[in-house]
Amino acid sequence: MDAKTGTSRRSFLKGSVAIAGASVAGAASASEADPLITDVQDWASITGAGVDETPYGMPISFEKDVVRRNVEWLTASPISSINFTPIHALDGTITPQGCAFERHHSGAIELRKEDYRLMINGLVDNPLVFHYADLERFPRENHVYFCECAANTGMEWAGAQLNGAQFTHGMIHNMEYTGVPLRTLLNEAGLAAAGELKDKWVYVEGADASSNGRSIPMEKALDDVLVAFKANGEALRMEHGYPVRLVVPGWEGNMWVKWLRRIEVTDMAVESREETSKYTDVYEDGTARKWTWVMDAKSVITSPSPQMPIAHGKGPLVISGLAWSGHGKITRVDVSRDGGISWETARLGKQGDTKALTRFYLDIDWDGNPMLLQSRAMDETGYVQPTKEQLRAMRGENAVYHNNCIQTWFVDENGVAENVEVS
């Protein structure tokens, strides 16, 4: 992080030497006056950058490590792959678009607003085609929602694998979306032709080469699904489906179809590739669960964590993390420092958002002893985030998706953190 000493999160990982150096440098009882204060620094004397030097600003160069990362060997090609949000280095709840994870099945495409068309067809009174500009004329809403890939933490089913919150829990982002409720568009096309709505479906499909499509039950489609064109106040990024994506609050990210081009009202689920061969969960006896749409309550401590070791030694320490639930609001997060023997209730950040990330903090006075850090989320339905053992007892070890287990970080006396499993 510090350009002058050349230390970074990476040198922390190399061992305790860097840690020791860092804590000395950061000690409050420096014997000599700080030259950063007593000497006139360049930046206090020479003028800085003018306006317009970067018409659209990027993070300052010192933050260049805070980026999405992928793990090449996980997938066959980066065109059909995933990367991870650097959740370890972020705070608050909103994920900046530029570092929010990407998942493509056939790569991210450049689709101009002028070339964008959205079709509604199937069991509707009048099949319609909208241009992008039409969408901006419907009444719209703003909502903050998390989007989590169903495979988030999937690598950890069989045991502790990847060393970093970014890699174990980074298939998630949380943005404020601006969009038109899907029900508004469905009503515009008219649903009288669909008859009884209870057993009807909406099949949504993307415009990219993967043509990713998913079936959504009508009840959800008429509830809180958004046809979104802005995120965090600005246009969606290419990698998140510019100019229009679907937002399916609380449900697995694969259903949040990007480059949304078609909405079809049907009388049965299409059973597309992404809802049969993928995004289904095989259990020990070989049968599989399908239509596992909701993302259950989950949490993770983002700092300290393997990529965010404690660099300051004993004393005041902020333990910070994220919690979320596809069933609604997070009502409580407990933190354990001893691997689940005892728990303390953490302080929640901004509350009130449903199906959105909630930040939590536990402010402690660290005695310098090793810790086994865990967090456990509870949502407004009373659901308590399960342990890995509970999940394995229920589902076996063959599942890939929907791993919402309690995560453990082992923090040693040097403040170095590692992904572990505990008894």
Next chain:
Amino acid sequence: MSKSLNQIVLPVAGGTALALSAALLFANMDYGQKKIGALEQRVEQISLQAETANRRADDEAAAVSDLKEKIAEIQAAAEERAARGGDLTERAPESGDKFGLGRTAKPEEVAAWDVDVLPDGRGLPEGKGDAYWGEEVFAEKCASCHGDFAEGVDNWPVLAGGFDTLGDKDPVKTVGSYWPYLSTVFDYVHRSMPFGEAQTLTADETYAIVAYILYSNDLVDDDFELSHENFAAFEMYNRDGFVIDDRPALEYAKWRAEPCMESCKPSVEITMRATFLDVTPEDGGESVMNHATADDTPTFVAAAPSAGTDEVAAEDAPSVAASASLDPVLVASGEKVFKKCGACHAVGAGAKNKSGPHLNGLFGRQMGSVDGFKYSKVFVAAQEQGRVWDEVALAEFLAKPRSYMKGTKMAFSGLRKQDDLDAITAYLKSVGE
């Protein structure tokens, strides 16, 4: 809001009254008639102004009251929404009327985009193709990723085989073993494949490819022809293998309970450490393995805020040490190289045949000799000749599989680096005994 409006309204009225009383005070003094006349006129004007001000004050008070009501309404609505568990965003207005936006989709537009196929076969285009022709089309358009026999190249999906592996530790989920509906295969191939050239296959080509994929799964013979007419009658192997999400009954019912806060377990030990220590090394390259064991980690016990005292100061021991003569670093490196093989080959305790034979006890094993594995002709011949796997044979085979074993169905292109060959040899020795 209402308070600040009151504060604005009152000074306006009060100020007017003050001016009025000052004027009357002047009027009682002994000034000239002219002045008195002028003052009387002025008093009238001020009275009029006072009336106007009063009227304005009344109007504004009414506005304040309206505003108060409106605020109360909004607050009540917000509270109701909050109580319902929703967020505080007001719903976009809806009307029974249409907004009149968009235009009617033309039939040829709907036909161009609405090509999905439902499980009952609705949506299929007319056409046909047999497995024999499908093999040619597949070889040309699909095999570079999926392999000539649909066995999958590198990390690309395996489409064939894997029957009866769904209950295994690493289930092989192929079209044959896992996919419940044939419509899904047609729909996906037709709409999303080939990778990088999607939506270019004709209906007949798609029928042929689907027929070939069924053939490669031994589900049909090579003269099998698939068409829109016999499509719906075909039943997939795993069609009854799925249950609808049963988390609400099995999990939510159990896990909605007040959790334990104190002395929840007597003690806690670390049972496993991260497999990969540095997932994305700074200088690029593959993830760095973690060789630390859980041996030297502390045990946490109840009634202590953090670690116990039974820490053991031990050097990190390599996790793979099956044979003392093997270099643990080389073995670990070989384990990483084996990731290229793991999609098709299993090794270690309980390893079974996947799309390739298991590799336990490989060195000293007769070629083509694993029970229950269907070898290609060249391996059957090698077995008959009594050829045996040793380090040299394995290294030559892995360097150029298809030239060493002409006709092998192993789709792997080969390991080019001598280091990798040495590493994988060490790894297979360490785990496969």
